Amino acid sequence: MSESKIRVAIADDEPTVRAALADLVADEPAFELVGTASDTDEAIGLTLRERPDVVLLDVRMPGGGGQRAAQEIRASCPSTRVVALSAYEDRGTVLEILRAGAVGYLVKGTSGREILDAIHRAARGQGILSSEVTADVLDELAGQLERRERGAARRRAQIERVRAILERPDRLAIHLQPIVDLASGEVVGTEALARFDGDPPRPPDVWFSEAKAIGLAQDLELAAVRTALRTLPHLPQHAFLSVNVSPDVASTSRFLEILDGAATERVVIEVTEHVQVEDYEELSASLREVRALGARLAIDDAGAGYASLRHILQLSPDFIKIDITLTRGIDGDSAKRALAAALITFASEIGAQIIAEGIETLEELRTLRELGVGLGQGYFLAKPAPPQPGGLIGRVPILGSTRD
Numbered sequence: 001m002s003e004s005k006i007r008v009a010i011a012d013d014e015p016t017v018r019a020a021l022a023d024l025v026a027d028e029p030a031f032e033l034v035g036t037a038s039d040t041d042e043a044i045g046l047t048l049r050e051r052p053d054v055v056l057l058d059v060r061m062p063g064g065g066g067q068r069a070a071q072e073i074r075a076s077c078p079s080t081r082v083v084a085l086s087a088y089e090d091r092g093t094v095l096e097i098l099r100a101g102a103v104g105y106l107v108k109g110t111s112g113r114e115i116l117d118a119i120h121r122a123a124r125g126q127g128i129l130s131s132e133v134t135a136d137v138l139d140e141l142a143g144q145l146e147r148r149e150r151g152a153a154r155r156r157a158q159i160e161r162v163r164a165i166l167e168r169p170d171r172l173a174i175h176l177q178p179i180v181d182l183a184s185g186e187v188v189g190t191e192a193l194a195r196f197d198g199d200p201p202r203p204p205d206v207w208f209s210e211a212k213a214i215g216l217a218q219d220l221e222l223a224a225v226r227t228a229l230r231t232l233p234h235l236p237q238h239a240f241l242s243v244n245v246s247p248d249v250a251s252t253s254r255f256l257e258i259l260d261g262a263a264t265e266r267v268v269i270e271v272t273e274h275v276q277v278e279d280y281e282e283l284s285a286s287l288r289e290v291r292a293l294g295a296r297l298a299i300d301d302a303g304a305g306y307a308s309l310r311h312i313l314q315l316s317p318d319f320i321k322i323d324i325t326l327t328r329g330i331d332g333d334s335a336k337r338a339l340a341a342a343l344i345t346f347a348s349e350i351g352a353q354i355i356a357e358g359i360e361t362l363e364e365l366r367t368l369r370e371l372g373v374g375l376g377q378g379y380f381l382a383k384p385a386p387p388q389p390g391g392l393i394g395r396v397p398i399l400g401s402t403r404d
Contacts, residue, residue, distance in 0.1 A: 005032040006123045009050060011043035011069065012036075012058040012085065017108070021056055021085075024112050031119065040064040047073050047080055054122045056115075059086035059097055067100040074101030081122040103127050155214060161198065162207070162216045166223055171197040174228045175384035176235075178396060179242065179355060179377045182369050185398040189240035189268065191377060192228035193384050221249045222258060229262045234387035242268040242298060242319075247277045251286040256293075265294035268319060271311055272300045280314040287315060298355070302326075302343060312346075319375075320347050324358025327378070331363040337371065344372050365398070 008025045010033070012018040018036050025033045034050040037043040040063030047055055047069075055073060059066040070082045083104040084097040097105060103122050106115060121127075165171050172194060179189040194204045211220040228243045235241060249255050250269065259267070269290060277283055287297060298319035299311045312320060322340060330336040340356075347354050356368050359378030368376060381396050 006030055006054060006119060007032045007034050007050070007052040008119060009034050009043075009046050009052040009055045010036045011038070011040075011046070011055060011061060011066075013038050013061045014058075017058075017085075021115070024115060025056075025119070028116055031116075040066075040069045043069045044072050044076075047077055051077055052080055054081045054083060054119050056119070057082050057084050057102070059084050066097050066102070070097060070100035070102050081125070083118055083122050158210050158214050159216070162211045162214060162220060165196060165198075165207070166216070166219055169223070169227065172223055172227050173197070173386060174224070174231050175386055176231060177377050177384040178382040179240075179375055180381045180396045180398070182356075182365065182373060182376050182398065185396045187236060187239055187382075187396060188375060189242055190235060191242045191270070191384075192224075192231060192244070194224040194227075217246075218249050218252065218254070221246060222252075222254055225249075225255070226258050229258065229267070231387045232263055232266060235266070240266045240268050240296070242270050244270045244272060244300065247271060247283050250290065251283055255286075256289060259290065259293055259295065264290075267295040268298050269295055270298045270300045270321070271315065271317075277311070277314075280310075284315060300357075312350075312352075316350060317352055319355055320352050321355045321357050322373070324378075327356050327358045327364060327368070328360065329364070331361070331367040337367065340368070340371055340373070 008031050010018060010021045010025065012021065015038075018038065022033055022036055025031045034052050035046045037046045038061075040061050043055065043057060043061065046052075057066045057069055057073075061069070066082075066084050066086075070084070073080055073082055081104075082102040083106060084102040085106050085108055086097075087108045103125070104118055104127055106118055110118075173196075175193045175195050176190040177193060178187045179191060180186065181188050194207075196202065196204065196207050198207070208217065208220060211217045225243050225245065228241065232241055245255065250271065269287070291297060296318040297315060298321055299315065299317045300321045301323040302309075302312065302320045311317075320343060322343060326336050326340060330340060344354050353375060354373050356373045356376040357378065359365050359368065359376045359380045361380055364378075365376070365380060381398070
């Protein structure tokens with residue numbers, strides 16, 4: 001700001017208003033009028049050229065209005081204070097221009113003395129609101145600030161919760177659910193399922209959704225994979241470990257680093273149908289590196305939607321996991337049986353094995369076996385449980401199996 005005078009610019013598309021404001025400013029000994037403008041582009045250009053201390057800015061000028069002008073002036077000339085002028089006094093208009101960067105808002109018709117006082121206050125960095133709008137706007141601003149603070153506090157709490165898991169590995173546990181040969185009852189593999197120690201207890205999908213919202217999804221997912229790989233010694237020597245991995249994580253060097261040194265020939269990577277793949281070529285290239293280490297690939301949630309079919313066609317998996325929504329009640333639903341039969345035939349054509357998820361009744365199990373499904377998992381067979389020192393059971397009793 002000039003040591004002797006406050007430099008002021010005026011922007012208004014109404015010639016009579018612009019002239020009246022110019023005369024008002026020019027007659028004030030403490031001010032220097034540096035120029036006037038009649039539209040948004042002129043106002044921005046004048047401000048960039050003259051760098052005034054204060055701009056009186058009409059809200060409804062042609063070319064984008066005061067909102068656009070205030071935004072660009074704030075970005076290019078942060079030391080210039082914008083005071084908005086408008087014939088409107090509705091809350092929405094006021095909040096719009098204040099959010100754009102104005103430090104004050106005056107309703108046209110405000111006395112000359114009040115306008116001059118507002119320029120003085122703006123030059124000192126103080127905010128100004130016309131009395132006609134002050135009460136409503138302050139209430140709204142207070143509400144916005146309260147909501148913003150609540151949102152910020154909620155985000156801080158989310159970050160603290162997830163970071164507590166990342167910094168304390170003992171708060172992330174893995175439960176294992178056996179994957180069973182439906183003919184013999186033999187445990188051929190197991191799926192690793194993350195469990196989190198939190199208060200109050202929350203399901204894993206809530207934890208992962210929260211981590212995604214705060215930008216820590218990959219960190220939490222990699223922590224879960226790292227913990228899951230430590231359970232390999234608890235499995236029968238012939239059994240594989242299946243871990244859930246999103247396409248984003250599967251494409252990272254950090255994931256490959258975690259696999260380095262693991263018994264990857266016993267690891268199956270499950271890619272879920274619920275995650276959108278932006279670039280199949282990039283994902284395929286990353287998975288080729290993973291599979292070159294000996295790991296195999298499963299497509300999860302097949303039958304739950306179209307995305308899983310795209311995953312299957314693009315990625316050529318070793319396993320196709322039939323989603324629980326298709327398994328549940330399959331014994332009494334001919335459409336589900338037809339779809340499952342089609343997936344089984346398709347899997348056979350591409351050399352993949354079918355795993356049915358969510359088997360919960362004897363009738364579902366019998367139907368799946370009749371259809372030719374070779375592998376399955378679900379509460380009827382075995383519930384997820386923490387790894388045991390003696391390892392997983394090697395066989396699950398199944399009524400009517402070839403060994404019963």
